[in-house]
Amino acid sequence: MANAFTILVVDDEPPILRFLRTSLAAVGYRIVIAEDAAAALAAIDSVKPDLVILDLGLPDRSGFAVISEIRRQSPVPIVVLSAQNDERSKVEALDLGADDYVGKPFGMAELMARIRAALRHRFQKQGELPTFVSGDLSVDLVRRQVLRDGHEVKLSPKEFDLLKHLVTHAGKVLLHRHLLQEVWGPAHAGDVQYLRVFIRGLRQKLEPDPTRPTHILTELGVGYRLQLPPEQRV
Structure with missing residues (x-):
């Protein structure tokens, strides 16, 4: 999913890695695994993740x-x-720059909530809004939740990835080729009819x-554009 948030998971316990990969991918996150510090630091530079889950x-x-x-x-x-659930470890990690601390064993619901909060805080610090609202449509990029007239709309992971890319470039014309490359990858850059099918599904x-x-x-003949909210249109 080229447009899902990317989470770098750094841990050396295979059962934990398998559980996190499965659980996080199931709700739409893209997961990159690092089993040691060297791989983690290399991934920070090469992958540029949106969030890091780090074992000490x-x-x-x-x-x-x-x-x-x-x-x-x-x-x-x-x-x-x-x-390492002792207070000293928690204080040291937070003082060094960690944003949050969850002890093992952990509940997945709590970890998911901490992840959403950290991502939301990241958007706010960057001056970006994690929620797009226009008329009856609301798209929460962090929760991967879409509302229409206040009612939740169920999208497939790929439908959400496409909508997310439109939202993050709202008001701009996005070429067919660009959308196909970003959402499905370079191998699908010419599959315009495939894109039309997904756009039709989103509109429905x-x-x-x-x-x-x-x-x-x-x-027409170029691509698609997500209309800006009325108050942001020139």
């Missing part, structure tokens, strides 16, 4: 040192997930009258 007990280097090194490279949110779910769309507009 790594085989090659202290997790505290990893927090410090990440902070020298990036402001990416860091959620520590560790069996989001537009009051799909035959006369007011949110997802067609730029």
Whole structure:
């Protein structure tokens, strides 16, 4: 999912990695795994994740040192997930720059909530809004939740990825090729009919009258544009 939030999970316990990969991917996150500090720091530079989940007990280097090194490279949110539950460890991790601390064993519902909060805080610090609202349509990028007239609309993961890309470029014309490459990858850059099918599906779910769309507009022969809220239009 090219447009899902990317989470870097840093842990050396295979059962934890499998559980987190499965649970987080199921709600739409893209997961990158690092089993030691060296791989984690390399991924910070190459992958540029939206959030890091970090265990402190790594085989090659202290997790505290990893927090410090990440902070020298990036402001990416860091959620520590560790069996070191003593107050001293928590204070040190937070002082070094971690955004949150969850102890092992952990509940997945709590961890998900901490992840959403950290992502929301990241958007707010960057001056971006994690929720797009225009008329009867509301799109929460962090929760991956879409509302129409206050009622939740169920989208497939790929439908949401497409909508998310339109939302993050609201008001701009996005070329067919660009959307296909970003959402499905370079191999699908010429599959314009495939894109039309997904746009039609989104309109069926989001537009009051799909035959006369007011949110997802067609730029004939070029691409698509998500209409800005009325107060933001020039």
